[in-house]
Amino acid sequence: MNAEIISVGTELLLGHTVNTDTTIIARELSALGIDLLFSCTVGDNAERLRAALREALSRSDVVITTGGLGPTGDDLTKETIAEAAGVELVLHEESRQRIETYFKGRYCGENQYKQAMLPKGCTVFPNDAGTAPGCGLETDTGKVVIMLPGPPSEMELMLKRYAVPYLAQREQAVIVSRMVRVFGIGEGAAEEKIRDLTEGANPTAATYAKENEMFVRITAKAATEQEAAALCEPVVREVCVRLGEFVYGVDVESLEEVVVHGLQEKGLHLATAESCTGGLVAKRLTDVPGASEVFEMGAVTYSNDVKSMLLGVPEELFPAYGAVSEPVARAMAEGVRKKAGASLGLGITGLAGPGGGTPEKPVGLVYMALSDGTHTWVRRMDPPGRVKNRTWVRDRAAHYALDMVRRYLAGLPVEGHAV
Amino acid sequence: MNAEIISVGTELLLGHTVNTDTTIIARELSALGIDLLFSCTVGDNAERLRAALREALSRSDVVITTGGLGPTGDDLTKETIAEAAGVELVLHEESRQRIETYFKGRYCGENQYKQAMLPKGCTVFPNDAGTAPGCGLETDTGKVVIMLPGPPSEMELMLKRYAVPYLAQREQAVIVSRMVRVFGIGEGAAEEKIRDLTEGANPTAATYAKENEMFVRITAKAATEQEAAALCEPVVREVCVRLGEFVYGVDVESLEEVVVHGLQEKGLHLATAESCTGGLVAKRLTDVPGASEVFEMGAVTYSNDVKSMLLGVPEELFPAYGAVSEPVARAMAEGVRKKAGASLGLGITGLAGPGGGTPEKPVGLVYMALSDGTHTWVRRMDPPGRVKNRTWVRDRAAHYALDMVRRYLAGLPVEGHAV
Incomplete structure (x- = not known):
């Protein structure tokens, strides 16, 4: 099965908004095993939407539109698609009531109710984060058109709650996705370790790079949720085994979430x-x-004076080793732990740049230390081969520091690999 | 003149990457007064690229492609376009040398030099952030095809340094853009104040919403840079007058930049x-x-104990007023100022949620205070009408707090409007 996406919205063509909808839909389609061959964006213009739609329906099994479902005169998607499919728009009473409830006690213009007019015979997708419902419509040639709202928060919820199950159901299937989050190994190296697993068709496994980390998504399709979950399980386990200590969590949101929950x-x-x-x-x-x-x-101690005054870092360390050094990182971690009366103290000192680097201490060099009162561990982060910017250095250092806490909590070697 | 964009890259259709290139190009085209009617994405597939290109050239004056200029076999953009335009690819010696220099001392595969093969007769755009050059090519039917690399950092630099001037030059014009950054007024309200200014053709003025703030971009086209700058100037001034104290800077990057430079x-x-x-x-x-x-x-004082211990916030304030209160914000600002021996102290206390709200102190309520040793000002941020998430509350509070410092430095009323 193949699909294409038509994004409708003049704001996208003016550069007012980044089109994240397409990316989110693309990921879901990929997980469903549906090939996305093409995506396009047209303005709020019935003629151009009609042309794009005609072309899309001529070559794809599924066409997904985003945008143009709202209350204003610019919102033309349903009208244009219904016309192309040869069906009329009819009032969907449940959607009308939802809009009424949504505006309870506030002014609600008559045009809001235009949103409850939906193509006859469609499957309605409620909008749990806004007013405009979406829908799925089967054409008489057996193609499927799915209409979703434009705002990403509304679109994503509707896609995952209603549109994906609708597509899966057409194949009499249920979809289950699992997320393995990984830090400390590059996407390329991780992919090499699990390449054979990413070649499967059900479940599918795919790697995605995020800033400074990556994740592996495993998705299975089956007749029931239980069966789909059971298909995922061994692959999730195998990914965790192969990527080992670099896996910081399964079905979690972020490294900091794992750290906070672990604490x-x-x-x-x-x-x-x-x-x-x-x-x-x-x-x-x-x-x-x-x-x-x-x-x-938490203490942000930018100057040496404040490091000494607030954290008790011995003043003689600065002339002896410099502010960016292992002894200072160590003293910061131990000092803040004591000052706060906490179980663990984390200290970070480094050169984020762009200025201030020397041949011995280049921009990108960061020391971080974790102290539990009995022992203090230190990690040294060296600059990457190619010069990156200040934001990159800071983000990476924060990742590595949080990862030390994660490793401590998981009983892994805290310093981990040289980074 | 009208244009369309073809993004080339299978990673976009798999949802691995968000297509920010299109947004960036759309903004530049809009500033140039060129209408973008359509944009599309195809995978690394010569046949589908050819079809998209044929269609684009049939209806648009300018076609801009991104991606597919790299060294691998997947990179087919130049080959496909040259073939469609009936020209051959020839070695561009300067680009070859740039690649040689780029890899100096490191391994450079023979395929890297493929990137220096460019359509005969094109205008070459150097890649100042990577290896693959881009180019502008005029077809024999008088259409223009612009080829840019896919990675956003390379694309954006090449677009602004070479492709925009190339397009402007074709109309024998130079483009100058100015940016007026605004905080504290919604995009809708701001647009109402300057609507007449956004209707001009040269300079154009357009409003863009960003998270918690907005900006107005003013762009003029003229024969020389001086003339274009002179066209912008009165509109920039008028926007600043109309939006008044909400303008935090012209041609700056962020509120924090203005604050740091002001200090x-x-x-x-x-x-x-x-x-x-x-x-x-x-x-x-x-x-x-x-x-x-x-x-x-900087101090992050989450618990009441630490607020007292580190900042000297009187303990009796907590039972009397609660941690989220004007007196505590005030004591935090004054306390941190004294502790650090700084000229200014900023204190922020509030409820970011999702839990912890009460009818009197709902999630989203934040107090912030700025002290200069002589006087302490307090701002109260009330929750918005619709419930937003934790990130939104925190981002907005940080904006308002930085804005207090900005106002202090600019000699404006520090508390500003009720927020």
């Missing part, structure tokens, strides 16, 4: 002292709801 | 004490190179 489970508290990352590690920890239970204090 | 100019130091933003303000300040000159200490 919660063990009843431990963490304190942070950051120089070059400037609060990024604290920010990431507190991105996780509930971080307050395990994270009471 | 540098005035020789002032800032210290931060964050509760609900958890280090986000410190992180944003230290995103700016040179922040170390003006920012020595």
Whole structure:
């Protein structure tokens, strides 16, 4: 089966909005085993949408549109598709009621109800994050057109809750996806280790690179959810075995989530002292709801004076080793741990650039230390081969620092591989 | 003049990469006054690229491709376009030398030199951030095809340095763009104030929404850079007058950049004490190179104990007013200022959610205070009408807090409007 996507929206062609909808849909189609051969964007223009639709239906089994389902005169997608499919739009009472409820107590223009007019015979997809419902429509030539709203938060929810099951159901199948999150190994190296697993058809396994990390998505299709889950399970396990200690979690959102939940489970508290990352590690920890239970204090100590005053880093370390050094990272971790009365202290000092590098201490060099009161571990992050920017160095250092805590909590060697 | 974009890359159709190239090009075309009617994505497949190209050339004056210029066998864009245009690929000696220099001292496969083969008669665009050059090619029917690399960092640089001037030059024109950055007023309200200015053709003015802020881009086309700049100037000035104190800078990158540079100019130091933003303000300040000159200490004080221990917030404030209150924000700002020996202290306390809200203190309520030792100002940020998530609350609070410092430095009322 193959598919194509038509994104409808003049704002996309003016560059006002990045088209993330297409990426999100592309991933779901890939997981479903449906080939996406083509995607295009047209403005809010019935004639051009009609032309794109005609072409798409001539060559693809499934056509997915995003956008143009709203209340304004610009929103033409349903009208244009219904006309092309030779069906009329009819009022969908349940959708009308949902819109009424949505606006309860606030002004609701008559045009809002235009959104409840849907192609006759379609399968309606409720909009759980907004007002415009979507739908799936089978044409008399056996093709399928799926209409989704444009705003990504509405689109993504509707896609995953209703459109993907609708597509799977047409093949009398249920889809289950699992996510293996990985840090500390490149996408290329990881892919080499699991290449044979990514060649399967059911479940499919695919690697995706994210900034400074990657993930493997395993997706299976079966008659029931249980069967699909059972198909995934051995591949998930095998990916975890092959990627070993680099796997930081399965079906989790982020490294910081794993760290915060790990601290919660063990009843431990963490304190942070950051120089070059400037609060990024604290920010990431507190991105996780509930971080307050395990994270009471973070210090951003940019100057040497503040490192000594706040954390008790011995002043003589600076002339002897420099602020970017193993002894200073160590003293920061130990100092902040004591100051906060926490179980664990994390210290980070390095050169984020662009200025300040020397041949001995180049931009990109970062030391990080983790102390538990008994022992202090230090990791040294060397600059990459090619010069990267300040943001990249800081993001990478924050990742490596959080990964030390993750390793400590998991009982793995804290320093891990040379990084 | 109208244009369309063809993005080439199987990774886009698998959802591995978000297509930001199209958005960036769309903005430049819009600023140039060129209408983008259509954009599409095809995989690394010569046949489908050929079909898309044929269609694009049949209806558009300018066709811009991204991707497929690299060294591998998958990279087919130049070959396919040259064939369609009936020209051959020839070695471009300067590009060959650039590739040689790029790989100096490292292994360089023979296939790298494939990138120096370019359509005969084209205008070559150097790649200042990578290896694959791009080019502009005029077909014998007077259409223009522009080929750009896929990686956004390479594409954007080449587009702005070479492709935009190439397009402008064809109309014997030079383009100048100015950026007015705005915070504290919604895109809708801002647009209403400057609607008449956005209707001009030269210069054009357009509003763009960004997370929690917006910007206005003014672009003029003229025979010389001076003339184009002179056309922009009065519109930039008028936008600044109409949007008044909400304009935080012209041709700057971010609010934090304005704050860091403002502190540098005035020789002032800032210290931060964050509760609900958890280090986000410190992180944003230290995103700016040179922040170390003006920012020595940040504290992330999540628990009441640490607020008292580290910042000297009087313990009796917590039972009397609660941690999320004006007196605590005030004491945090004053306390961190004193502790760090800084000129200015910033304190932030609020409820980021999702849990912890009450009818009196709902999720989204944030107090922030700025102290200069003589006076302390407090802003109260109320939750928006519709519930937003934790990230949104934190980002917005960080914006408002940085905006207080910006206002202080600019001599504006620090508390500004009720927010």
